[in-house]
Amino acid sequence: MRQITGRVGREELIEKITREARKGRHLLLTGPAGIGKSTILEAVIDRLIVRRDLIVLHVNEHQAKGQFLEIARDLLESGLLKPSALELDADLDDLDPAALEWAKIKRSVNRLSIRDLTAAIIPAIHAHQGRVLIAVDDLTTVTPTLVAFWLAILDAAQIITCASAKRPNVARLWWKLAEIEIPPLSVDSAREIAQAYLTQTGMLVESPALFIAHVVQQANGNPQALADLLADSSKERVVDKQRIREMRHAAGVRYFDFTPVMIVALASIIGTRYLAIGTGDTELYIFAGMLAAVVISLRVFLFRGAGKAN
Ligand SMILES: Nc1ncnc2c1ncn2[C@@H]1O[C@H](COP(=O)(O)OP(=O)(O)O)[C@@H](O)[C@H]1O
Numbered sequence: 001m002r003q004i005t006g007r008v009g010r011e012e013l014i015e016k017i018t019r020e021a022r023k024g025r026h027l028l029l030t031g032p033a034g035i036g037k038s039t040i041l042e043a044v045i046d047r048l049i050v051r052r053d054l055i056v057l058h059v060n061e062h063q064a065k066g067q068f069l070e071i072a073r074d075l076l077e078s079g080l081l082k083p084s085a086l087e088l089d090a091d092l093d094d095l096d097p098a099a100l101e102w103a104k105i106k107r108s109v110n111r112l113s114i115r116d117l118t119a120a121i122i123p124a125i126h127a128h129q130g131r132v133l134i135a136v137d138d139l140t141t142v143t144p145t146l147v148a149f150w151l152a153i154l155d156a157a158q159i160i161t162c163a164s165a166k167r168p169n170v171a172r173l174w175w176k177l178a179e180i181e182i183p184p185l186s187v188d189s190a191r192e193i194a195q196a197y198l199t200q201t202g203m204l205v206e207s208p209a210l211f212i213a214h215v216v217q218q219a220n221g222n223p224q225a226l227a228d229l230l231a232d233s234s235k236e237r238v239v240d241k242q243r244i245r246e247m248r249h250a251a252g253v254r255y256f257d258f259t260p261v262m263i264v265a266l267a268s269i270i271g272t273r274y275l276a277i278g279t280g281d282t283e284l285y286i287f288a289g290m291l292a293a294v295v296i297s298l299r300v301f302l303f304r305g306a307g308k309a310n
C-alpha cells in the first residue's frame, strides 16, 4: 500500500509529534488498528535520526521477549552494551560491535529472561553520555508483569510507542506517556489514496467517482480498511472482466432471436395445411404435418441451447 500511495495527509501531525519528541517526552500514539500509527512513528523516527547526539532504536517485535531481545541486540550493535553483560564470552567485548554476528549469539542471549535482559539494558543506557530513544512499534499487548521492566527502561531512555487499546491493567505505564490520538484520515486524503491506487494499479472500474466515494465512505478514514477494500475490489474487477467476456459468449446465442423465424415458419405450415385440404392434395397435407413436427422440435433444441449458454 505504502509503495502504491505513499504517505498521504499526515504531514502536520508528523511534524507535531516530532516536535513533542524533541522535547524529550515519552509519547504514546493511540488509535484503532490500521489507522496509521506505525507509519507515523516511522516518519517521526526518520526525522529524529538526523541528530547525531541521539541514538534511536526501533523495536518492531510485538511479543514481549522479542522486544527486549531487540533492544539488547540494537544496544550491542551500537556498542552501548558489552557482550559480557549478556553472559556472552568476554573475549567478544574486544570485538568491533559491527563484527558481532547476531545469528551466532542469538541463541545464548535468548536463554536470558526478560529480567536478566532488563538488568543488562538499564545500566548500559545509563552509562551512555548522549540520549537514547527507543521507538516501540506496538505495546498494545503489554502485561502487568512487564510494567516494572518498561518503567525501568522509561527512566533510562525516552520511549515513543503505539497501542490500539490502553488496557486498564497496565494503567501505571500509560500514565507515564503523553497520549497523542491519531485521528482518521480526512475524506480528501482517503480519496487521494483511492485515486492513486486506481491510477497505479490500472484497475478497471465502470464508474470511478462512484467507486471512490463508496470505498472512502466504507473505510471511514482508516487507511488499512481502505487498502483492504481496494485490494478486494481489484480482485473482483478481474473476475468482472472475465464475466463480461463470458456474457458476450452467451449473448451470441441469446441475442439471436429466433421468434420471427418461428412465426413465419409456423404460419407457412398452417397456410400449406389449409391449401392441401382445400385442393384435396394428400401428399402436401402430410408434408405440412412433418414440417410442423420438425420446426417444433427444432424450437425446443434452440431454447435449451440458449438456456445452457447462460
Ligand atoms: N497516511 C497514509 N497514506 C497512505 N497509506 C497509509 C497511511 N497511513 C497508513 N497507511 C497504510 O495503511 C496500513 C496501516 O497502517 P499502519 O501504520 O500499519 O497502522 P497501525 O500501526 O495503526 O495499525 C499500512 O499498509 C500503511 O502503509
Ligand SMILES: [Mg+2]
Binding pocket: 037, 038, 039, 137, 138, 162
Ligand atoms: Mg502498527
